[in-house]
Amino acid sequence: MDKKLIIREIKKYLNIEKDKDFAEYLGIKTSTLSMWYKRNSYDIELLFKKCEFINAEWLLTGEGEMLKIEYQYEAEEKTKNKENVTLLKGNKKGNANGNKRNVKKMLPFKEAKPEPPNDSHLEIIQLLKENKKLVEEKNELLESENKRLSKEVSNLSNQNKALVAENANLQAQSKECADKLKAAEREVNALKKGLQTHKTG
Numbered sequence: 001m002d003k004k005l006i007i008r009e010i011k012k013y014l015n016i017e018k019d020k021d022f023a024e025y026l027g028i029k030t031s032t033l034s035m036w037y038k039r040n041s042y043d044i045e046l047l048f049k050k051c052e053f054i055n056a057e058w059l060l061t062g063e064g065e066m067l068k069i070e071y072q073y074e075a076e077e078k079t080k081n082k083e084n085v086t087l088l089k090g091n092k093k094g095n096a097n098g099n100k101r102n103v104k105k106m107l108p109f110k111e112a113k114p115e116p117p118n119d120s121h122l123e124i125i126q127l128l129k130e131n132k133k134l135v136e137e138k139n140e141l142l143e144s145e146n147k148r149l150s151k152e153v154s155n156l157s158n159q160n161k162a163l164v165a166e167n168a169n170l171q172a173q174s175k176e177c178a179d180k181l182k183a184a185e186r187e188v189n190a191l192k193k194g195l196q197t198h199k200t201g
Contacts, residue, residue: 001061001062002040002062003036003040003041003042003062004036004037004040005062006042006058006059006062007022007033007036007037007042009066010022010047010051010054010066013053013066013067014051019033019034025050026046026047026050027046027050028043028046043132044059044060044128044131044132045125045128045129045132047059048124048125048128052068053067053068053071054066054067054068055067055068056124060124
């Protein structure tokens with residue numbers, strides 16, 4: 001489900017263009033809203049609380065109508081003309097109202113008040129709270145695991161440094177042994193030459 005699209009649809013309904021204004025409407029920081037976009041997520045409980053017109057099923061699944069039924073009717077009424085203009089035809093002799101525009105003003109639409117939450121809504125809110133709690137617990141576990149892995153990586157790095165140092169020490173000792181061996185070979189060769197000279201003399 002593309003939650004970024006859902007956020008854009010809510011902004012469009014509220015006639016809000018800038019993320020800064022939308023974040024202010026929700027009572028959150030702009031950086032928090034940016035993180036929602038980045039992670040393709042949002043605080044369902046917060047949106048459901050701040051945007052009373054939202055259909056809970058649409059917010060959870062992205063399916064169905066965005067607006068609750070009472071707000072759907074309101075949206076339809078707002079799209080209609082606020083004035084109903086008709087032309088009255090005059091009779092043959094004409095009259096004072098002949099061909100005169102008669103403007104019948106519609107009564108202002110009384111906004112529907114949101115119904116108090118029923119059992120279904122309360123159940124959804126409870127599920128949202130439980131879901132939020134599970135997400136928070138999961139985040140805590142992930143942070144703990146991340147710290148453990150970071151510590152393990154640090155230990156492995158220290159061990160690697162120790163192995164590198166030990167390897168360098170072994171190489172130095174090997175070079176020292178090789179130099180001593182060459183020196184010993186030179187001494188042996190010198191002794192051999194001395195013995196051969198002594199025999200011939």
